[in-house]
Amino acid sequence: MKNFGHFDFISIGSGPAGQKGALQAAKAGYKVAIIERRPSVGGVSLHSGTIPSKTMRSAIIYLTGTLQKHFYGKKFKARESVNLKDITFRIKHVLDEEVNVLNSQLERNNIQIINGQASFLDKNSLEISCKEKGIIGKVTADKIVIATGSLPRRPKSIPFDYKTILDGNLFFSSKNKLDHIPNSVTIMGAGVIGLEYACMFLQLGCDVTIINQREEFLTFVDNELLMLFKSYMEKLGAKFILGHNIQKVFVNDDSLGQVDLENHDSIINEIILYTMGRTPCTRSLNLDKIGIKINDRGNIVVNDDYQTNIKNIYAAGDIIGFPALASTSAEQGRIAACHALGLSWTDYRTSFPYGIYTIPAMSMCGKTEEELIAEKVPYAKGIALYCEIAKAAMRGGESGALKILFHKETRKILGVHVIGDQAAEIIHIGQAVMTLDGTIDYFVNTVFNYPTYAEAYKVAAFNGINSLTGNASIHSMSDNCDILKGC
Secondary structure (H helix, E strand, O other): OEEEEEEEEEEEOOOHHHHHHHHHHHHOOOOEEEEEOOOOOOHHHHHOOHHHHHHHHHHHHHHOOHHHHHHHOOOOOOOOOOOHHHHHHHHHHHHHHHHHHHHHHHHHOOOEEEEOEEEEEEOOEEEEEEOOOEEEEEEEEEEEEEOOOEEEOOOOOOOOOOOOEEEOOHHHOOOOOOOOOOOEEEEEOOOHHHHHHHHHHHHOOOEEEEEEOOOOOOOOOOHHHHHHHHHHHHHHOOEEEEOOOEEEEEEOOOOOEEEEEOOEEEEEEOEEEEOOOEEEOOOOOOHHHHOOOEOOOOOEOOOOOOEOOOOOEEEOHHHHOOOOOHHHHHHHHHHHHHHHHOOOOOOOHHHOOEEEOOOOOEEEEEOOHHHHHHOOOOEEEEEEEHHHOHHHHHHOOOOOEEEEEEEOOOOEEEEEEEEOOOHHHHHHHHHHHHHOOOEHHHHHHOOOOOOOOOHHHHHHHHHHHHHOOOOOOOOOOOOOOOOOOOO
């Protein structure tokens, strides 16, 4: 059995949280290692989550001519027919590039990679094993961050066969048997992952039905933004079935995926994509042995510094639950490393941005209108419709809007919400101004390159200031011009 040595800091997992925690520690001069159970680094985010699914989205937008339909008609496509190989080719290319980039980063920062499954022996010691050889060694560390991510939830009542009934890993699972683009899809779960895939299948021309057992979905999203998005999807042909309990999921005699619902007709489509939740990857860590607390969902319990109840052990990313996004997970890992090693850092978590890569995309930071109303904050809002923005007209992305929420008295930015082309990019302008306690007047007085989507901030700011005097011409995100045109 090999002794891998002693380290100042170890990340268990090499996804966004593990990577950034390890890199932060290494850049501060500490001896660092990452333990990764996969043959290559990157974690779920790189191999079956964020990067593959967002690359798939980019490929579909290009191949189906999504943004060009506004100019050349709804039947326009960059290719006459789109097949699965066209999509997976691009995904493989991007994944290979990203693995090379990450390996180079870790090597340049002298971070040692230990391949194997980690299991706690005590609060400073980890046993390393692999399927083929069993236990292969031991390693110790002063500080440890658990960043093992999550996997799609797979209830025993769902007969996954990875051909007709698939989980949230879709084409990216080694178990996948689906070799073509289906004609019709049932998406079970109206969370971020389910809705992102629903949008992709819609663009591919599939009939899409979304089932959610609750009436509400994406409750952290500003309601005006969400209702606009839902209308967009319904105009494209998506069917939402909300608030009905699921009774049975199976492959019927016609080899189609069938979902039987309470008080509703059965839903039958070519495939079923089950995206109702994810399961934290804690099973092999032997957390019970050292007494690390987990909640009723299986997530590791942490404090505001991502520290567990064992003082030298931290946890970050999907393993601790919401929001479970790659961007926020990366910063959680970095903050955990800073706190563990006594490094200084600035807390900008109140303005963490969220990006949802639907089509159109949604992105937001700060407070929603619903939160401000509940907190009785005196606020005003300014709205810019993409149909007013020259850049949107040039790109064919006129289906969209940007909303700024600001305090009526101090005029400070309280929240920014965007739906449309490049939403997850332009959100960062509002995020920066809000983080630095800027006011709505900044957007009026600054100069943005023209034509750009950034110009929407100035349009929204003027609209918001006018609203204070009752002179605003736009009062909601769907006023004045058809935000859904071109879809």
